Amino acid sequence: MTQPIYLGIVGLGGVGNAFLEQLGRLRDPPRLVLLARSTRTLSSPTPAYSPCIPFTDWETATRSSSLIQSNALLPAEIAKFLASAPGRAILVDNTSDLILAKAYPMFLRQGVSVVTPNKKGFSEDISLFNDIFASAVQGNSLIYHQCTVGGTLPVLSTLRDLIATGDEIIRIEGVLSGTLSLLLGQFMPGYGSSDAQWSSLVSHAKEIGHTEPDPRDDLNGLDFARKLTILARVIGVEVARPDSFPVESLIPAELSSLSSSADGITEFMTRLPNYDDRMNMAKDAARKQDKVLRYVGSINVSTRAIKVGLEHVEKGSPLANLHGSQIVSIYSKRYAASPLVLQGGGGGGEITAMGLMADLLKVMERLR
Known part of the structure; x- marks a missing residue:
């Protein structure tokens, strides 16, 4: 019984x-x-x-x-x-x-x-x-x-299974924010082009519920950093806190001190268009290299280097083709040449x- x-x-x-x-x-x-x-x-x-x-x-x-x-x-x-x-x-x-x-x-x-x-x-x-x-x-x-x-996505269980069966993790990289995946996929698609302004995309995503009530909770990268911290700890890389490695915020520094109140959120959304040129410059820099702009996190086990931020990725790569989904690529002793890739929507109630x-x-x- x-x-x-x-x-x-x-x-x-x-x-x-x-x-x-x-x-x-x-x-x-x-x-x-x-x-x-x-x-x-x-x-x-x-x-x-x-x-x-x-x-x-x-x-x-x-x-x-x-x-x-x-x-x-x-x-x-x-x-x-x-x-x-x-x-x-x-x-x-x-x-x-x-x-x-x-x-x-x-x-x-x-x-x-x-x-x-x-x-x-x-x-x-x-x-x-x-x-x-x-x-x-x-x-x-x-x-x-x-x-x-x-x-x-079975990210943690997969990593634990690999380690338990004697594999050695070499590197992990991926996009662990469905919101930033969606926004950057619209801002700079993997195929074709887009003239949409960054602030208008953020505003629309907020209106339809694809961001947190305060979009800064997505744009500051902290939630992404928390996920990367968990991954690092699971594979044996000790990370003191999620703010103990470089995390690039997509919030303009001039707007970072605004209140988290309803009025502060409104002011942030009102002023964000004034800084669209910065994201346009980042897009142009990627385009000049014939690459695509994405918000990526990575862990290098041998060097203990961890970072989260904007990167230029190769066109046609899984990262470049993202449009709202999450992806984790696991490079290990067994998966050295071709990584083990986990990809999917992953979120929602x-x-x-x-x-x-x-x-x-x-x-x-x-x-x-």
Whole structure:
């Protein structure tokens, strides 16, 4: 007889709601006993942890009088609740919250496994990264974070498989931002040409939801740098923090100090056209070399050199042909002449939820 699995979910945005919907289609789902958003928490009564929360939307679930409703719980309270369940427990963190990410070691030491797309815990200070995995060993728990890099692309699992089977990683390069892939693919297509101005492309992408609410969160390169930091650490290149290597920001320096408020975002978008000439110059420089402009990250294992920024890439190459998708090329001892290439869309609520579900199923199989 299989052991019941008790599940807590934090975060009910686009990914969280899609994940809930997919949970409801499982043949043998875990027992959902905690559902939390930024201001409210829904949980099963203790000590029986029954009834379970239905796999439905938040509003419908809160109508159940048999469930406990409370204010937002602290990570320590959530960890205690899940660790006390009469069976193995899993936390699914759908947020990008640093405070919760810093609490992963606490969950793991108490035997609560963690599944998450939250990059913060794996790309902040190296001490937190090491503590997370040491705590999983200590608590006999599991940590799966495939979706922190490349969405559903099996980047991390592929790297771990290569290393576990004796391969040696030489170099990794790629584009790990779907937004910057889309913008630069429109700004300078791999085939043909475009006269579109950079600021107009950014504005349009923002309007249709292809950027973060504040486009500067895409343009500053920090999210890309976090992903590269995770890749480096997984293959054994210790990186202290995601700002400890060169990261080229596409935000004009004159606009970098604007407020992150709604007014600051509006001012940024209003003033950005004044700096289109800089991106036009970068495009012209690439064109003179008969190359294409792309925003690329790379890791050289032997030199420990890591960088993120604009590069001129060969026409006809996989990088040049990108138009919104992500790509990772892995050069190793076995794949020295021809790299192992992983490419795909990788992002979006439904797709990310699918990647989370795959991780959850792996954890459930191992715990049972």
